[in-house]
Amino acid sequence: GDSVTQMEGPVTLSEEAFLTINCTYTATGYPSLFWYVQYPGEGLQLLLKATKADDKGSNKGFEATYRKETTSFHLEKGSVQVSDSAVYFCALSDSGGNNRLAFGKGNQVVVIP
Amino acid sequence: KAGVTQTPRYLIKTRGQQVTLSCSPISGHRSVSWYQQTPGQGLQFLFEYFSETQRNKGNFPGRFSGRQFSNSRSEMNVSTLELGDSALYLCASSLDGVGTARAYGYTFGSGTRLTVV
Numbered sequence: 629g630d631s632v633t634q635m636e637g638p639v640t641l642s643e644e645a646f647l648t649i650n651c652t653y654t655a656t657g658y659p660s661l662f663w664y665v666q667y668p669g670e671g672l673q674l675l676l677k678a679t680k681a682d683d684k685g686s687n688k689g690f691e692a693t694y695r696k697e698t699t700s701f702h703l704e705k706g707s708v709q710v711s712d713s714a715v716y717f718c719a720l721s722d723s724g725g726n727n728r729l730a731f732g733k734g735n736q737v738v739v740i741p
Numbered sequence: 742k743a744g745v746t747q748t749p750r751y752l753i754k755t756r757g758q759q760v761t762l763s764c765s766p767i768s769g770h771r772s773v774s775w776y777q778q779t780p781g782q783g784l785q786f787l788f789e790y791f792s793e794t795q796r797n798k799g800n801f802p803g804r805f806s807g808r809q810f811s812n813s814r815s816e817m818n819v820s821t822l823e824l825g826d827s828a829l830y831l832c833a834s835s836l837d838g839v840g841t842a843r844a845y846g847y848t849f850g851s852g853t854r855l856t857v858v
Contacts, residue, residue, distance in 0.1 A: 660844070
């Protein structure tokens with residue numbers, strides 16, 4: 629079945645550092661790909677999305693490019709702030725019309741001032 | 742416009758009891774999905790409702806059930822609660838139509854934190 633794999637473990641970095649979180653997926657066809665962010669005590673917020681190969685999703689300084697050849701959708705931000713501290717989830721929605729999301733395990737990002 | 746509203750925010754129940762959680766989607770959204778989030782299993786899909794009909798179902802036992810009303814509001818019920826049912830239950834809504842989530846993504850509520858003791 630469809631699955632999403634995120635890099636293991638939390639990510640700790642200093643303010644203004646470069647952030648990258650790896651995400652790879654397994655799916656048939658052409659899934660849509662998403663990054664969601666979860667702040668403490670909150671639900672999930674859609675951060676960005678891409679619906680076809682080579683699409684680049686971007687929002688609030690975050691970017692991710694849908695790479696079908698490497699089945700990846702890595703999240704990047706050039707200069708993180710303390711307010712970016714949260715848990716980030718990569719997810720996919722398959723091309724079969726099922727209205728469901730498959731999520732990665734999530735990565736805790738901690739930005740130190 | 743108002744977001745996805747889940748009530749209650751927190752619940753404490755005893756093993757063996759049953760519980761009902763409520764979700765009001767964004768106005769105009771007709772698809773409502775439920776997810777369970779636990780530290781061990783992460784985010785897992787429970788089921789999706791559209792036009793009062795269950796359209797998709799995840800791999801959960803029959804103790805987990807749901808329904809959707811004509812105004813698109815949805816409830817999920819868990820009977821005979823077990824300690825392992827302690828989790829954050831998230832509701833998400835999207836526009837109608839199969840595959841709409843693929844184009845627009847889901848909008849999530851803040852969740853109901855269920856603790857079973």
